[in-house]
Amino acid sequence: MSTNNKKVVTLAYGCQMSERDADTLTEISAQEGYTRTDDLENADLVIINTCCVRESAENKILGKIGELKKLKERNPHLKIAVSGCMVQQPGALERLQHRAPHVDIWAGTHNLPEFGRLIRLAEDNQKVAEVWKEPGPAFEATPLAEKGKLKANVNISYGCNNFCTYCIVPHVRGRERSRKPEDIIREIQELVASGCKEITLLGQNVNSYGHDLNISYDFANLLKQVDEIPGLLRVRFLTSHPKDLSDQLIETVAAGQHLCEHFHLPIQAGSNEILRHMNRKYTREYYLDRIAKIREIIPDASLTTDLIVGFPGETEVDFEQTLDIISRVHYSQAFTFIYSKRSGTPAAVMTDQIPLDVKKRRLQYLMNHQNAQSLEWRKAMVGKIYEVLVEGPSKSNPDRLTGRTRGNELVVFPGDPKLKGTLVKVRMREARSWTLLGEILSEH
Ligand code: SF4
Numbered sequence: 001m002s003t004n005n006k007k008v009v010t011l012a013y014g015c016q017m018s019e020r021d022a023d024t025l026t027e028i029s030a031q032e033g034y035t036r037t038d039d040l041e042n043a044d045l046v047i048i049n050t051c052c053v054r055e056s057a058e059n060k061i062l063g064k065i066g067e068l069k070k071l072k073e074r075n076p077h078l079k080i081a082v083s084g085c086m087v088q089q090p091g092a093l094e095r096l097q098h099r100a101p102h103v104d105i106w107a108g109t110h111n112l113p114e115f116g117r118l119i120r121l122a123e124d125n126q127k128v129a130e131v132w133k134e135p136g137p138a139f140e141a142t143p144l145a146e147k148g149k150l151k152a153n154v155n156i157s158y159g160c161n162n163f164c165t166y167c168i169v170p171h172v173r174g175r176e177r178s179r180k181p182e183d184i185i186r187e188i189q190e191l192v193a194s195g196c197k198e199i200t201l202l203g204q205n206v207n208s209y210g211h212d213l214n215i216s217y218d219f220a221n222l223l224k225q226v227d228e229i230p231g232l233l234r235v236r237f238l239t240s241h242p243k244d245l246s247d248q249l250i251e252t253v254a255a256g257q258h259l260c261e262h263f264h265l266p267i268q269a270g271s272n273e274i275l276r277h278m279n280r281k282y283t284r285e286y287y288l289d290r291i292a293k294i295r296e297i298i299p300d301a302s303l304t305t306d307l308i309v310g311f312p313g314e315t316e317v318d319f320e321q322t323l324d325i326i327s328r329v330h331y332s333q334a335f336t337f338i339y340s341k342r343s344g345t346p347a348a349v350m351t352d353q354i355p356l357d358v359k360k361r362r363l364q365y366l367m368n369h370q371n372a373q374s375l376e377w378r379k380a381m382v383g384k385i386y387e388v389l390v391e392g393p394s395k396s397n398p399d400r401l402t403g404r405t406r407g408n409e410l411v412v413f414p415g416d417p418k419l420k421g422t423l424v425k426v427r428m429r430e431a432r433s434w435t436l437l438g439e440i441l442s443e444h
Contacts, residue, residue: 006044008034013061014051016202016238017173018084020153021112022049025083028115040071045079045119050086052168054340058086062099069102079122081105083115088172090344093131104128109173110135135159135174150391150421151198152191156184156222160204162241164268165279165346166311166339169204176205178213181222188229197421198234198389199226206237207244220252227256233423234389234406236260242267243281245290250297260406261298265290266306270322274311277350284325291329302332302407309366310339310359312350319362323369332377332407334370338363371433378409378431385427385441386411392420413438 008029012022025047026036034045046068051057065082072078080103087093088108097106104122107115108131121128135158159174160167188199201222203209209219219237226235235258240249242265253259265287269275272283294301307322326334338359341348388403388411395402401415403424412435413426419440426438 006032006034007037007039007042008045008047009037009040009043010047010049011064012049013057014049014053014085016153016200017155017204018049018051020155020202021084021109022047023153024112025049025081025115028112029119032116032119041075043071043075043078045081046071047081047083050082050084052086052089052092052172052342054337055342056340061086065100065103069100072102079104079119081107081115081118081122083107083111084109085168085172087131089168090171093129097129106131108132135177148194149196150389151200152196153200153202154184154187154191155179155203156201156206156209156219157203161208162205162281163279165277165350166308166342168342168345171344173204176203176208176212178203178210180213181210181217181225184222185225185229188226188232192229192231195421197232198236199232200236200238201226202238204239205241205244207240207246207249220246220249223249223252223256223259227258232258234258234260236262236408238264240265242287242290247293247297250294253301254298260408261301262304262406262408263294263301264304264306267325268306268308269311269314269318270320270325271314271318272321274314274318274321277313278308278311278347284321287325288328300407302405302409303329304333304335304408305329305331306335306337307366307370308337308339309362310354312339312347312354313352314339314354314362319366323366326366326370326373330373330377331370332409333374336363336366336370375431375433378428378436381405381409381428381436382431383428385425386438388413388424388426388438390415390419390422390424393417410435411438412436413440415440 010022010026012019029045048064050061068080082103087106093106104127105118106129107118110132111130114130118128157176157178159176160170161176163170206219209222210217240263253261267287268278268280270284386405388405390401390403394400394412400412402412404410411426425441427441428436428438430437
C-alpha cells in the first residue's frame with residue numbers, strides 16, 4: 001500500500017446501489033494511498049460512478065466529465081476514472097472514449113474488484129478500460145463499506161432478474177446474485193464496531209434475496225438475524241418488488257425491534273394495461289391488497305413509491321389511474337419520473353411514445369397531487385411523539401439538530417450536538433413542505 005498524501009474525490013450519480021459502489025471505490029482508492037476530499041482543485045484522482053437509468057442523468061454526467069477536462073489542463077497529474085452503469089451499457093465504451101479522451105480509467109459495474117490495479121496502471125500513465133460482460137466471482141474480496149459513518153448501505157444482492165420493459169438495470173448489472181448471509185452479517189458487525197448505528201440493506205429486489213443460494217434462508221431470515229446484532233439501532237431495506245412482498249416479511253418487520261416500519265414499494269403506474277406493458281407482474285388490485293396487508297399488520301407504517309409518467313401508450317385514463325392510486329395509498333413520499341427511452345430495452349422500440357410536452361404536464365400534475373398528500377401525511381404527525389435517530393447539526397441551521405423517524409421522515413429540532421448517534425423522543429410541532437419541526441422530550 002502506498003502512503004503518500006494523495007487525494008481522491010468521488011462523485012456518485014443515481015441510486016443507492018451506485019452510491020454504495022462509489023463508497024467501495026473510495027475504499028479501494030484508500031488502499032492505494034488516497035485520502036478522501038471534496039476539493040476538486042486539490043484532487044489527484046477523481047472517480048465518477050455513473051447512472052444510465054434516465055437520459056437526463058446521463059447528460060448531467062457527460063457535462064461533468066467535460067468539465068473535468070479543464071481541471072486536467074490545470075493539473076496534468078490528475079487521473080480521472082469513470083465507472084458504473086453508463087460504462088457497462090452494451091456498445092457504450094467506444095462512444096464514451098471517443099467523447100472523453102482525457103479520462104484515464106473506464107470500469108464497468110462488474111469490474112469494481114479490479115479497481116486498485118486499474119489505479120496503479122493509470123498512475124503509470126496508461127489509459128485503461130475494463131468492462132467485463134459478466135460478473136466475476138462475488139465482491140467479497142473487496143472492502144465492502146466506508147467505515148465510521150453513522151449510516152451505511154450494505155449490499156445483500158447484486159443484479160436483477162425481472163426485466164421490466166423500461167429498465168436498463170438487468171442489462172448493466174446482470175442477473176440476481178445474493179451474497180452469503182454470513183458475509184453480510186460480518187460486514188454489518190464491522191460497521192457497527194466502527195460506530196455505525198443504521199444500516200440500509202440494498203438489493204434491486206430485496207424480497208427475492210436468497211432464492212439463488214440453495215439454502216433454506218430468505219430475506220425475512222436475514223432481517224431477523226440483522227435485527228439481533230448488538231449495537232445496531234436501525235435497519236432499513238430497499239427496494240421491495242411488490243410481487244414478492246410476503247405476509248411473512250411484513251410480520252417480521254412488525255415483530256422486529258430495530259426494523260424500521262417503512263416500505264418503499266414502487267408501483268410505477270396505476271393502470272393494469274400499463275403495468276402489463278411494463279412487465280411488472282402484478283395488477284393494481286394485487287398491489288392495493290399488499291398495501292392493505294401492511295396497514296392491517298403495521299397501521300402506522302410509512303409507504304413510499306416510484307412512479308413513471310408517459311410510458312408508451314399511456315392514455316389520460318391510464319394516467320388518472322395513477323393519480324387514483326396516490327389518493328388511495330397515502331404515500332409519505334413518491335419519487336416521480338418522466339419515462340426515458342433506454343436503448344436496448346423493449347419499451348424503447350414500442351410504438352405510441354408519448355410527446356414530451358404531455359409527459360411534462362402529467363409529471364407536474366402528479367407531483368402537485370403527491371406533494372399535497374405528503375404534506376397531509378406530515379400534518380397528521382403533528383402533536384405526536386416519535387423516536388428519532390439524531391444525525392447531527394442541520395446543514396441549513398447549525399443551531400438545530402436533524403434526524404429521522406423510523407418512517408424516514410426528516411425532523412429538525414433544538415438540542416445538544418453531543419446527541420448525535422443516539423435515539424431521542426421528539427414531539428412534532430409543525431409540518432413544513434419537506435420536513436417536520438419538533439422538540440425533544442427525552443433521550444432513550
Ligand atoms: S425490478 Fe424492474 S425496475 Fe427494478 S431493477 Fe429490476 S428490471 Fe429494473
